[in-house]
Amino acid sequence: MCSSVLFWRSGAPGVADPLDAAFFRDWAGFVPSPEEREDWVAADGSGGEGPVIRVCGDCSSAFDVAHWLEKEGLLQDWDSVLALSQRAGVGQYGRTWISPPGNLHAVWKLPVSLLERGSLLPLMVGAALALALEARGIRVAVKWPNDLVLEDGKLGGILIRSGPDRIFAGIGMNLVAAPLVHELRENASICARSLNQRQSDDVFFLFWKDMVQHAGKFLAKMLEKIPDYDVVPALTQRLWRKDRPVRVYPSEGAAFSAVLLGLAGDGALRLLSGKKEILLYSGSIGSA
Template identity: 30%
Template sequence: MLPPGIYLWETGVEPIVSPVTIEQVAESCSGWAKDINDMGPWGDPVDINGHGVFRKSGQHLDTVVVVVGECSTTMEVARYLADASLIDEWGAVVSVAQRSGRGQMRRPWVSPPGNLYVSVLLPEMPQSGPWESALPQLLSLYCGYVIASAMEVVGGALQIKWPNDLLQKDRKVGGMLIESAGTLNILGFGLNLDYSPPDQQMREDRAVPAAKIEIDSTVTGPLSLWWHLVNRFKNVYEDVLDELDPPEFLSALLDKMAWVGHRVEIRESGDISFYAVVVGVSTDGGLIIRKAEGEAVLYSGSIAPL
């Protein structure tokens, strides 16, 4: 297991992670150039457990963060490192770019250098108490709440667009995805820190346009952003489980949800759409809506503001 700290994985492992030098990371964009400088000095290359060459940052951190260059997806890298027993819960992977980034419904997610692409190993699910059965059904929205709360430390006011988009001023600035295998749950998410696709490159059926996130100027790049977030992220995740029961959490979640109390367009499969008011979230993660004939719970589909 890697000791706590920030590491650059120079050799990587093909075809998941391409090899990269510290100079190449710095040259990828201005944000990464600042991060490499600010997180230094970087130690000498060290071969760790036969898994390749790593360099450790001189910056202190209580968890493990592995920085990679271009990769397939940060989720695949995190799974590889977990299987190799190099990272465990709260260990994270931050990449410069992704070749196969994906979002809701496994749609391609354009992932150039400059934005934050991170995957983090979540702790095991509670084995008792009120959250034992509730958290698996609410995990995506729970993580959305944690991300939105953590972003407050860098001045990023976010809202969650059910089920897994992150909005700022009604524009999409990020998204998240959870993949599970046995007891391993990996949260992957991205934030548009430096680049967002222009409106003309977005899908015609998109719910909202994209934008770059607005945050404090203290954040210099993707790694700097995760360095600011990680401890707050971990603390919020654990504190909510300790201090709130599921109904109390669902009440708190309303403050972070987009368009609660507002009428929206709901698009189901094909060309089917209708209008309803967003009411809240059910105990199993569905979106509670109010139509003319009464309340209903939505489990699939897309919502868009009017």
């Protein structure tokens, strides 16, 4: 999946701010000609028939931009939106997602047929991104139900929003900065981590272009329904703290300790509590 990168030079009132000259100078590495009047400016080397990555300025959230672009006919399956920053980024359960420039704030439109994977879908997207990061020499794990973990700290998260005719996968990743301890919610199960750009000099849109290329291949295999490809074992082997003790924070009830066994076919987390195996459908986990 070779992607094209398009910069939204004009933006749209109430949707996304324009990308100004400072963005092109500091991030894109070139300045468009003053005579160039197009709303969308192609990055150097962009082109081809692959998915399109549309980069916008500051916005309320990349989800809002994705919905607007889709209504305008500018967002097809496998296309994505990247926001320079978000004023109201959201995470799981509507929590605030801190979204400074330089970090990754993406919404990826996926084929609606992936909806049949149900609660496994955020884990599938997480595993696909983990494989893409591994290709860059970065080893991460997938933390149930929807996080990416680097060195026992949260590197990023996945938020699925879907309807009968669409899947939007919201993806946030700490490329240059992670929230400080006092910026995390009071009951956060793990600390935050960032790549701090130590593995690459790529800016956020080139980093995402690489992610789309590698992660898209993994997700496309799911659509092909290869008979000998069993998704649950593939996801289970990438689970954070597999076969290790965890602290479990269910959505309802008191926290407890257990051993993480793996995944059930419907996306639930299999846990061993005492001598009894139980399934967790909603909540979070942390180190024991």
